[in-house]
Amino acid sequence: MTALAVEHLDVRHGQLQAVRDVSFTVGSGETLALVGANGAGKTTLLRAIAGAHLPAGGRVFIGDEDVTALPANRRAALGIALVPEGRRLFVEMTVEENLLLGRMTGRRGEWTLERVLATFPNLKPRLKSRAGTLSGGEQQATAIGRALMGNPQVLLLDELSLGLSPLVVDRVYESLATLMRSGTTMVLVEQDLGRALSVADTVGCMLEGRIVLESAAAGLSRERITEAYFGLRTGRELQGAVP
Amino acid sequence: MFQVMRIINLAHGSLAVLAAFALFVLADRYGISPFLGILIVLPIMAVVGWILQVVVLERASRAGRLVPILATFGLAIVIDNFLFQQFGADTRSLAPYIGDLSYDSWQITDDISVGKIAVLTLVTAVVVLGAIQIFLSFTQLGRAVRATAEDPDTAGLVGIDARKINALATAIAMASVTLAGAALGMRATFDAYAGGTQLLFAFEAAVIGGAGSVWGTLFGGIILALGQSIGATIAPQGFLIGGHVAFFLVLFARLAIPGSIFRVFIASVLRSRPA
Numbered sequence: 001m002t003a004l005a006v007e008h009l010d011v012r013h014g015q016l017q018a019v020r021d022v023s024f025t026v027g028s029g030e031t032l033a034l035v036g037a038n039g040a041g042k043t044t045l046l047r048a049i050a051g052a053h054l055p056a057g058g059r060v061f062i063g064d065e066d067v068t069a070l071p072a073n074r075r076a077a078l079g080i081a082l083v084p085e086g087r088r089l090f091v092e093m094t095v096e097e098n099l100l101l102g103r104m105t106g107r108r109g110e111w112t113l114e115r116v117l118a119t120f121p122n123l124k125p126r127l128k129s130r131a132g133t134l135s136g137g138e139q140q141a142t143a144i145g146r147a148l149m150g151n152p153q154v155l156l157l158d159e160l161s162l163g164l165s166p167l168v169v170d171r172v173y174e175s176l177a178t179l180m181r182s183g184t185t186m187v188l189v190e191q192d193l194g195r196a197l198s199v200a201d202t203v204g205c206m207l208e209g210r211i212v213l214e215s216a217a218a219g220l221s222r223e224r225i226t227e228a229y230f231g232l233r234t235g236r237e238l239q240g241a242v243p
Numbered sequence: 244m245f246q247v248m249r250i251i252n253l254a255h256g257s258l259a260v261l262a263a264f265a266l267f268v269l270a271d272r273y274g275i276s277p278f279l280g281i282l283i284v285l286p287i288m289a290v291v292g293w294i295l296q297v298v299v300l301e302r303a304s305r306a307g308r309l310v311p312i313l314a315t316f317g318l319a320i321v322i323d324n325f326l327f328q329q330f331g332a333d334t335r336s337l338a339p340y341i342g343d344l345s346y347d348s349w350q351i352t353d354d355i356s357v358g359k360i361a362v363l364t365l366v367t368a369v370v371v372l373g374a375i376q377i378f379l380s381f382t383q384l385g386r387a388v389r390a391t392a393e394d395p396d397t398a399g400l401v402g403i404d405a406r407k408i409n410a411l412a413t414a415i416a417m418a419s420v421t422l423a424g425a426a427l428g429m430r431a432t433f434d435a436y437a438g439g440t441q442l443l444f445a446f447e448a449a450v451i452g453g454a455g456s457v458w459g460t461l462f463g464g465i466i467l468a469l470g471q472s473i474g475a476t477i478a479p480q481g482f483l484i485g486g487h488v489a490f491f492l493v494l495f496a497r498l499a500i501p502g503s504i505f506r507v508f509i510a511s512v513l514r515s516r517p518a
Contacts, residue, residue, distance in 0.1 A: 052400055076402035088397040090390045097386050104387055105402035150402055 002063070003028040003185035004049070004080075004154045009058035011041070011048045018044040020209035022058070026154070026202070029183040033190055033200035033217070037229060040206040042189045043085050046156045049187070050082035051075040062154065076105045079153030085162065085189075087143040091132030095123055095142050098131050102149025109151030116145040119175050137168035141175070154185045161192055173199065193225060207231050250300055253315040255420060256442025257322040262288055262424030263337065263433045264326055270340040277337045277425060285421050292417030293410050301409070319438060327435035337428030345429060364426045368461055371419060376457050388412060447490040450497075466493070 004026040011019035018041045026032045034042045047053040049060055051072035059068045067075050089098055099113055117124050120141040126134060131142060140160060147155060160176075161169040173195065180186065180199065190196040196203060197217050205213040205228040213228035226232075252258075262284055269280040295318070303314040338345035344363075348356040379385040391398040391408040399405055427433055427441065444467065452463025467486050474485015 050400055052396060072399035073402050073404045076400060082400050084397065084400065088394065088400075090393050090397070092393055093386065093389060097389075100383065101386055101390055101401050101403070103383070146401060 001028045002026070002061070003030075004187065005061040006045075006049065007059045007061070009045070009048060009060065010056045011044050011053055012056045013044070017056075018209055019048060019055075022206075022209070022211055024204060024211060024214060026185055026187060028185055030201045031180055031186045031188060031199060032202045032204060033188045033196035034204045034206060035190060035193060035196050035225065035229065036206035041209040042206050043158055045206070046082060046158050046187065046189060047084075050080055050156055052082070073104075076150060076152075077107065079107065079151075080156065081105075081147035081150050081152035081154070082156040083140075083143045083147045083158060083160070085158040087139045089131040089134075089139055089142055089146070092130065094128050094130055095134065095138075096127045098142055098146050099123075099149055102146040105150035105152075107151040111148045111151050113149070116148055119148075119178065120145055122171075136164045137171065140164060140168075140172055144172070144175070148179075152184070154187070155179070156187045158189045159191065160188070161190065161195070169195070193222060197222075197225075205229055250304060250311040251315065252416065253312060253442060254318040254322060254438075255315075255416075255445055256440065257319040257326075257438030258288070258291075258417070258420045259424040259427060259441050259445075260326065260433050260435070260438045261322055262421040263428040264330060264335070264424075264435075266337055266425055266428060267335050270337060277340055277429060281421060281425050284425075285418055288417040288421045289414040292413040292420075296410050296413040300413070301406070319442070323436050323438050330435055332434065334432045334434045335428070336432040337425070338430075338432075341429055358430075360426075360430045364430065367422060367426070368464075371422065372457055372461055375415065379457070384411070444486070447486065451490060451493045463493075 002025045006025075007023050009019055009022045010017065020041075022041075022045060024032070034045070036042050044053060048055050051067070051070060051074070055068065059066055061067065062075065062078050062080055065078065067078060067080075070078070090101065093101075096113075099116060117127075122138060123141055123145065126138055131139065134142065144157070144160075157176075160172055164172070169192070176186075176199070188196065188200065197220065200217045203213070203215055203217045203220055203225065204211050205225055207229065208231075212231065213225065215224075265284045265287070266277045266280040269275040269283060270277055275283070299314055299318065300311060303311040344359055347359045349359060349362070350356045377385075379389055387398070387403045388408055388411065390401070391403055391405055395405050398408075423441070423445075424433075427437075444464075448464040448467045449460050450463065451466050452459030452461065466489055470489030471482040471486040474488070475482035477485070
């Protein structure tokens with residue numbers, strides 16, 4: 001079953017075309033990793049899927065439902081959660097308030113405040129602290145926790161490792177591993193190729209707004225990705241890897 | 244309204260006078276006491292605010308930061324002239340309809356007495372602000388309002404409907420406007436064009452207290468009133484100047500101190516101007 005489908009998506013920033021004719025599907029419970037250089041359009045694509053940025057053309061489907069015309073808050077109610085680039089916490093509010101706000105989607109499910117705190121125990125002592133005073137790793141945990149509180153069907157994660165030390169990133173990905181095993185559909189934007197390859201089912205490489213490589217992660221070589229990353233050789237293979 | 248929607252409502256004073264006139268009509272034509280009248284006018288003003296939000300303000304804010312100021316300025320003129328058309332140039336007051344309360348006082352000591360209306364107004368202000376504070380701090384909807392005020396883009400991503408939040412903010416603003424109009428009418432007088440002066444005082448109070456702070460405006464209002472009263476003891480017309488002097492002193496102090504809200508606002512307005 002397809003959890004998320006994107007068809008011929010075109011997204012512009014004014015005159016600049018950031019996303020060109022992008023189409024892909026993500027099956028229920030799968031993880032898609034999007035890699036690509038800065039400025040390739042990955043963040044814009046995620047924001048367009050989440051509804052924060054309206055597309056110039058194309059369509060977005062959550063499950064079977066066409067959500068292209070819906071604003072971000074309605075898409076959140078239908079099950080899309082975005083953990084934005086740079087965390088985008090409400091810095092004047094406490095960690096607890098940020099997490100409780102995640103419930104505004106109105107969706108019921110397994111994710112409660114207790115479960116989020118169990119998944120990210122480093123947040124427990126910081127519950128009443130203002131989000132602006134947290135460390136990078138704690139902010140990332142809060143941002144993911146806030147998204148989870150909405151009990152999403154599809155979780156979009158934008159550059160989790162941004163500004164974090166490798167050790168902290170390890171811990172964040174450990175928490176994500178439980179999530180992945182529980183069958184949440186995820187789209188992950190990740191600059192760290194090794195990590196992307198290790199957690200994803202499918203890898204998509206973006207260059208100048210287009211997806212230039214889409215392949216199953218298993219067996220995909222770093223050389224192949226690097227070539228696509230820099231635009232040296234492109235091609236979409238969905239069945240297996242080409243060395 | 245400034246905090247949540249970045250809208251400076253220049254019609255604020257005129258809306259308060261509109262509410263005062265509504266209470267006057269209820270009292271004069273239908274014999275309804277202003278205190279009861281408040282209960283009737285409050286929901287009407289909230290609906291008026293909601294309509295304004297959807298029809299005028301929402302479209303105005305899409306056009307940029309300065310357009311809502313222009314729109315509310317125009318609104319103020321429309322309201323003022325409408326009131327003048329309906330009620331003429333006569334000065335009105337709600338005092339005749341509240342009996343002795345308009346001039347009664349409590350004797351604190353032999354030399355000091357406090358007006359009952361004045362105390363009532365202060366108590367109402369504290370209660371209303373307290374209720375708003377509790378609402379913002381302890382309810383889910385209040386948290387949503389604070390989140391939308393801080394970052395409307397991310398608020399949408401977590402599922403908050405910004406339109407509903409804006410409508411709520413406007414309704415709360417309209418409710419307080421009604422109470423302001425009632426207090427003005429009971430304590431003093433008003434006429435069709437009194438809105439401008441009231442807006443000025445409201446603006447000064449907000450600036451002195453710090454725009455964006457719930458209790459700051461109360462604090463600012465008190466400072467402003469003290470300035471006015473001190474000015475009045477110096478000269479009969481001195482009360483206006485006294486208030487303005489207090490305002491300017493605080494304004495220049497805030498502009499001089501880095502990181503103040505005014506620098507932030509002015510900087511953002513300058514940034515948003517078309518090239």
